[in-house]
Amino acid sequence: MPELPFPLPPLPTAPQVVFIMIAVLAVIGSLTVVLARNLFHSALGLVAAFFGAAGVYIVAEAEFIGVSQVLVYVGAISTLITFAIMLTRGMMFGATSPRNRQSGTAAIITALTFVVLVALMRGIPWPQAGEPITDGQAIIAGLGFAFVNQYVIPFLLLAMLLLVALAGAIMLARDRK
Amino acid sequence: MNWSDALIQLQYNLGAPQELSWLVEGITYFIGAFVIANAALVLALLLIWITRKVVSRIQDRIGPNRLGPYGLFQTVADAMKLLSKEDIKPTSADTPSYLIAPVLSVMGVLMALAVIPFGAGLIGADLNVGVLYLVALGSIGIMAALMAGWGSNNKYALLAGFRVVAQLLSYEIPMVLAMFAPVLLVGTMRMQELSQAQSLYLGPINLGLGWFIFLLPGAFLIYFIAALAESEQTPFDLLEAESELIAGFHIEYSGMKFAMFFLAQFLNSFFLGAIAVALFLGGWQGPFAGQVPLLGPIYFLAKTFFIYVVIQWIKGTFPRVRIDQMMQFAWKVLVPLVLALILAQMIIMKLPLPGWINSLLVLVANIAVVLAVLNIMGNYFKREQVRSKRAFAPKSLIGTMQPVNSSAGD
Amino acid sequence: MLSQWGFVLILSAIAVIIPVAAIVLGHFLGPRRPDPVKNETYESGVETIGDTWVQFRAQYYLIGLIFLIFDVEVIFLFPIAVAYQNLSFFSVIAAVTFVVILILGLFLEWRKGALEWS
Known part of the structure; x- marks a missing residue:
């Protein structure tokens, strides 16, 4: 085998290939959200982006968070968004233009955020990939243990927050008589 | 013994190279997923047949009984029919x-x-x-x-x-x-x-x-x-x-x-x-x-x-x-x-x-x-x-009217 | 652990290919006689009047909101169930308090009539 003048880049590993596929899905979904002329298509793009985020969590071996992402965001929040779209009558008619007067400002802010994020990511000393996790169950159990031990106060505050949200939901969504 | 471990071992025994472990795993999972998903499709035909048979027995009918033993192929024929429908x-x-x-x-x-x-x-x-x-x-x-x-x-x-x-x-x-x-x-x-x-x-x-x-x-x-x-x-x-x-x-x-x-x-x-x-x-x-x-x-x-x-x-x-x-x-x-x-x-x-x-x-x-x-x-x-029962009871008076007792006034 | 999700990925690919293949096959096997009347929206033989995408009742939105809140609750409960064997009695009381607060929320909904479907 003849010697190459330069080293070949290493082949991507299987998780990397999967990550690229998921990332493409998430990016296409996000672009649909911004660019679709139909509001319902934007909502569908959002669902695709949520699935992409769940996939990224799972590739990062955070399967509990990945599944929770699907459960809460795809199952509940996107349904809620669709309901909200259908409840606001004006938005359902015809195609809404994805551009308005603020699109220029939004583009500038998005670009700046992107630059800041890239700069941050380059600066952070990322931990090297360790050994693959073999006992994922222990991680979930640890999470449950932490909820009711170290983090018991935030945990109960969260219950209060959910209660307040429930009360607010009634006030907002009840038919006015 | 897990089915996937057994299948992976079989491939190595057949001479699959150790360094291509991701490919071996992928093939294993593909075989497993392919078999199980297609089995589910066949299963669905069986399930529809069971539903028809059980419900028709409850309703005092016989249900599908022409195609194949006990009408088992009726759902296959129905699937074929759906396949030939206009889209x-x-x-x-x-x-x-x-x-x-x-x-x-x-x-x-x-x-x-x-x-x-x-x-x-x-x-x-x-x-x-x-x-x-x-x-x-x-x-x-x-x-x-x-x-x-x-x-x-x-x-x-x-x-x-x-x-x-x-x-x-x-x-x-x-x-x-x-x-x-x-x-x-x-x-x-x-x-x-x-x-x-x-x-x-x-x-x-x-x-x-x-x-x-x-x-x-x-x-x-x-x-x-x-x-x-x-x-x-x-x-x-x-x-x-x-x-x-x-x-x-x-x-x-x-x-x-x-x-x-x-x-x-x-x-x-x-x-x-x-x-x-x-x-x-x-x-x-x-x-x-x-x-x-x-x-x-x-x-x-x-x-x-x-x-x-x-x-x-x-x-x-x-x-x-x-x-x-x-x-x-x-x-x-x-x-x-x-x-x-x-x-x-x-x-x-x-x-x-x-x-x-x-x-x-x-x-x-x-x-x-x-x-x-x-x-x-x-x-x-x-x-x-x-x-x-109340809803289906006769509402009109026509069917329920009784003849007036003419001797009542006497 | 990740390789198990590999199975899920491959299964999901097959689970997409099967219906797509079936629909494409049906598309090519079936006859194609398009007809403007046939392709109209079905409404019991009557011509459709007005827009389909009419405004919907707020009740659906409320059900969605209540579902979201209980969904979040469930997600917090499942790790506690996995850790349950190692928890002390007082930790379990904390988890019970969490659920009780949400039951209060459910009764609040009930009292306010948010669960009625009129």
């Missing part, structure tokens, strides 16, 4: 959501196959979050219903889509909380471990009869009712209410696209039954399943088909409920009861008492819940019976 897309439909919806609905159902434990070592992927994974798949079905209803651009389809979504959302909560009870008991979300925990040792012999239904009948009953609603079966088949909503959110679908929704619905009720078996009815456990591994899948499928036939029995005998009754039943009966149940279980299992007293107390709490649910349902159906 119609309404002009006003919203193309992307109209076309993606049937695909998503089948996908959401077929993916449940990954975590169903058919036997010892016979599970696609024993995920650490198995139970939650199954619940998360339900949200794909919700999206499919919304997309079909919206994409068809039909008033009835959209109305039915909304109703279905409200139904699926409302019954998902009691279903998940009922699945919580066995998870709490074993301390794992892995389907295989949950099945394994339902063994019963008599000395060294595993009788395989430590089914959770004997300890948690209340949780099982609530799971079963919620699963009926999740798979849109009678008495919760509002979306199929032909007289009100013509056919549901798939009214604008025909040919193969309609067949996909049909397939998803039948497979979904079978898989929800399979989950009930894995969580509450001992999974593949049974007498001598430990000694003879082949018995495991046989037990599992036998139990699941039994549950499926029970669902069809309910389909043949129960009246359909109204949407307001259905929503109130979920939120005012099932959710409070199942919350009380898991609270009781959480407290009782930590009481410093001997283990058997704890179990007994849990059983008592569960039986109380079973009695409460049965009482509420019994009262409801009794009331409905009285009302329908």
Whole structure:
């Protein structure tokens, strides 16, 4: 085998290939959200982006968070968004233009955020990939243990927050008589 | 021995290079997924045949009996017929959501196959979050219903889509909380471990009869009712209410696209039954399943088909409920009861008492819940019976008028 | 652990290919006789009047909101169930308090009539 003048880049590993596929899905979904002329298509793009985020969590071996992402965001929040779209009558008619007067400002802010994020990511000393996790169950159990031990106060505050949200939901969504 | 380990070992023995381990694993998983998904398609044909046979027997008919033995090939012929139908897309439909919806609905159902434990070592992927994974798949079905209803651009389809979504959302909560009870008991979300925990040792012999239904009948009953609603079966088949909503959110679908929704619905009720078996009815456990591994899948499928036939029995005998009754039943009966149940279980299992007293107390709490649910349902159906009798009683006076007693005035 | 999700990925690919293949096959096997009347929206034989995407009742939105809140609750409960064997009695009381607060929320909904489907 003849010697190459330069080293070949290493082949991507299987998780990397999967990550690229998921990332493409998430990016296409996000672009649909911004660019679709139909509001319902934007909502569908959002669902695709949520699935992409769940996939990224799972590739990062955070399967509990990945599944929770699907459960809460795809199952509940996107349904809620669709309901909200259908409840606001004006938005359902015809195609809404994805551009308005603020699109220029939004583009500038998005670009700046992107630059800041890239700069941050380059600066952070990322931990090297360790050994693959073999006992994922222990991680979930640890999470449950932490909820009711170290983090018991935030945990109960969260219950209060959910209660307040429930009360607010009634006030907002009840038919006015 | 896991099926995937066995298959990977076989490939290495056949001379697959060690450095291509990702390819070997991929081929293994592909074979497994391909076999199981296609088996599910054949299974669906069988399920439709079972439904027809059971329901027609209940209605004093014979059902399909011409094609093949016992009419077994009738559903194959029907599938062929659907395949040869014209592919119609309404002009006003919203193309992307109209076309993606049937695909998503089948996908959401077929993916449940990954975590169903058919036997010892016979599970696609024993995920650490198995139970939650199954619940998360339900949200794909919700999206499919919304997309079909919206994409068809039909008033009835959209109305039915909304109703279905409200139904699926409302019954998902009691279903998940009922699945919580066995998870709490074993301390794992892995389907295989949950099945394994339902063994019963008599000395060294595993009788395989430590089914959770004997300890948690209340949780099982609530799971079963919620699963009926999740798979849109009678008495919760509002979306199929032909007289009100013509056919549901798939009214604008025909040919193969309609067949996909049909397939998803039948497979979904079978898989929800399979989950009930894995969580509450001992999974593949049974007498001598430990000694003879082949018995495991046989037990599992036998139990699941039994549950499926029970669902069809309910389909043949129960009246359909109204949407307001259905929503109130979920939120005012099932959710409070199942919350009380898991609270009781959480407290009782930590009481410093001997283990058997704890179990007994849990059983008592569960039986109380079973009695409460049965009482509420019994009262409801009794009331409905009285009302329908009244509704069908002759209203006009013509048939009921009595001749005037002419001698009354004398 | 990740390789198990590999199975899920491959299964999901197959679960997409099967219905797509079936629909495409049906598309090519079936006859194609398009007809403007046939492709109209079905409404029991009557011509459709008005827009399909009419405004919907706020009740659906409320059900969605209640579902979201209980969904979040369930997600917090499942790790506790997995850790349950190692928890002390007082930790379990904390978890019970969490559930009780949400039951209060459910009764609040009930009292306010948010669960009625009129």
